[in-house]
Amino acid sequence: MKAIIVGAGIGGLSAGLALRRIGWDVTIYERVTEVRPVGAAISVWSNGVKCLNYLGLRDEVAAMGGRMDHMAYIDGLTDETMTQFSFAPLVEEVGQRPYPVSRAELQMMLMRVFGSESLHLGRKVTGVAQDGDTVTATFEDGSTDTADMLIGADGAHSVVRTHVLGQKAERRYAGYVNWNGLVPISADLAPDDQWTVFLGEGKRVSLMPISDGRFYFFFDTPEAAGLSVDRGEFKATLRSHFAGWAEPVQTLIERLDPATTNRVEIHDIDPFHTWVKGRIALLGDSAHNTTPDIGQGGCMALEDAVVLAIQLQTNTLGVEDALKRYQNRRSERAADLVLRARKRCDVTHAKDEARTRAWYDELRKEDGTNIIRGIVANIAGNPLD
Ligand SMILES: Cc1cc2nc3c(=O)[nH]c(=O)nc-3n(C[C@H](O)[C@H](O)[C@H](O)COP(=O)(O)OP(=O)(O)OC[C@H]3O[C@@H](n4cnc5c(N)ncnc54)[C@H](O)[C@@H]3O)c2cc1C
Numbered sequence: 557m558k559a560i561i562v563g564a565g566i567g568g569l570s571a572g573l574a575l576r577r578i579g580w581d582v583t584i585y586e587r588v589t590e591v592r593p594v595g596a597a598i599s600v601w602s603n604g605v606k607c608l609n610y611l612g613l614r615d616e617v618a619a620m621g622g623r624m625d626h627m628a629y630i631d632g633l634t635d636e637t638m639t640q641f642s643f644a645p646l647v648e649e650v651g652q653r654p655y656p657v658s659r660a661e662l663q664m665m666l667m668r669v670f671g672s673e674s675l676h677l678g679r680k681v682t683g684v685a686q687d688g689d690t691v692t693a694t695f696e697d698g699s700t701d702t703a704d705m706l707i708g709a710d711g712a713h714s715v716v717r718t719h720v721l722g723q724k725a726e727r728r729y730a731g732y733v734n735w736n737g738l739v740p741i742s743a744d745l746a747p748d749d750q751w752t753v754f755l756g757e758g759k760r761v762s763l764m765p766i767s768d769g770r771f772y773f774f775f776d777t778p779e780a781a782g783l784s785v786d787r788g789e790f791k792a793t794l795r796s797h798f799a800g801w802a803e804p805v806q807t808l809i810e811r812l813d814p815a816t817t818n819r820v821e822i823h824d825i826d827p828f829h830t831w832v833k834g835r836i837a838l839l840g841d842s843a844h845n846t847t848p849d850i851g852q853g854g855c856m857a858l859e860d861a862v863v864l865a866i867q868l869q870t871n872t873l874g875v876e877d878a879l880k881r882y883q884n885r886r887s888e889r890a891a892d893l894v895l896r897a898r899k900r901c902d903v904t905h906a907k908d909e910a911r912t913r914a915w916y917d918e919l920r921k922e923d924g925t926n927i928i929r930g931i932v933a934n935i936a937g938n939p940l941d
Contacts, residue, residue, distance in 0.1 A: 560707070578869040585680075607859055626643060638755070712823070738816070746763040759775070759905075794809045843890060
């Protein structure tokens with residue numbers, strides 16, 4: 557059986573590997589000629605790591621993962637520690653460490669393992685169709701390819717989604733901009749084995765250790781959509797957003813390289829439950845576009861890939877039946893996580909200032925138990941529990 561996958565992001569590549577493991581002949585088409593991920597890094601929480609382990613990539617992901625043994629929330633204005641705790645109870649409860657990783661390294665690893673023979677870059681899909689048991693992808697240059705199944709892993713602006721839903725899905729601006737990149741680990745920024753988050757004024761500054769002595773940093777700044785900020789103004793803009801903030805935040809702004817810093821306006825899409833039309837299915841951000849506030853978008857794409865393969869392998873009533881089962885297994889969980897992330901986003905970014913102030917007060921009384929409980933709740937319900 558042959559599958560066409562549209563898109564070579566985390567979702568498309570992991571689905572390619574998962575389908576190949578169950579004997580499918582997989583071809584991936586990717587529109588760009590050089591895959592350059594938009595973010596510097598990504599936290600692969602334990603559910604995502606379990607999926608990579610399941611795909612046979614246990615050593616690869618462990619090698620690129622940072623050691624995140626602790627977490628701390630710091631008052632961004634005073635540098636006072638609000639709460640600091642160990643992640644050991646989290647790891648013990650879910651059975652797997654989370655790994656913050658370089659996004660480019662994760663992407664490159666998945667591409668290397670999938671191999672270049674069946675991965676075609678510079679091939680933009682402009683339309684998809686089904687006729688009987690055959691699906692067809694049409695490319696920008698008018699050429700086509702056919703298969704027994706097509707997976708739309710073509711991200712937040714998916715063309716396959718428009719086919720499956722019969723209409724375009726509206727993206728919703730979440731009200732903030734995320735600035736992210738990598739800097740060398742150094743003690744004047746944060747401890748090297750800790751996820752450190754500075755909070756204040758509905759803004760957030762985060763430092764997570766990844767491999768090879770690097771911190772993945774990000775700043776969240778609530779602001780209007782559509783502002784154009786020149787790279788040359790990145791530092792000045794961040795300085796003004798974080799005027800009066802603690803020394804490590806100022807040091808981070810001075811140390812970051814604007815040339816490799818990403819500025820992303822954060823959006824999501826209202827959850828929907830139609831992921832499948834006949835032999836054409838959605839996977840990853842095309843099926844569930846979330847804000848990154850609980851770090852689960854990529855992890856969900858990995859979960860989708862595993863469930864897709866399990867449903868196709870274990871159900872024998874045909875591809876359409878297995879895809880419906882995949883959709884039914886995945887869409888409730890994904891919707892739940894998209895809405896959790898949206899709720900977290902609103903509290904973190906002071907959509908209601910009183911609620912955010914109350915959260916800061918709660919953190920000052922927190923010993924980690926409630927935060928770990930929240931993270932475990934996101935991980936629980938994954939297909940490999
Ligand atoms: C700032 C930020 C931080 C994040 N942090 C985390 C995190 O910590 N943890 C986490 O799990 N997730 C995180 N996410 C979410 C995560 O990045 C996404 O959920 C994940 O990358 C989705 O992968 P995907 O393969 O579905 O889509 P994408 O990565 O968008 O890949 C889609 C691919 O399809 C290609 N494509 C699109 N259209 C076509 C076409 N017509 N023809 C051919 N190819 C096409 C694109 O070029 C692209 O390569 C974050 C997201 C952002 C924005």
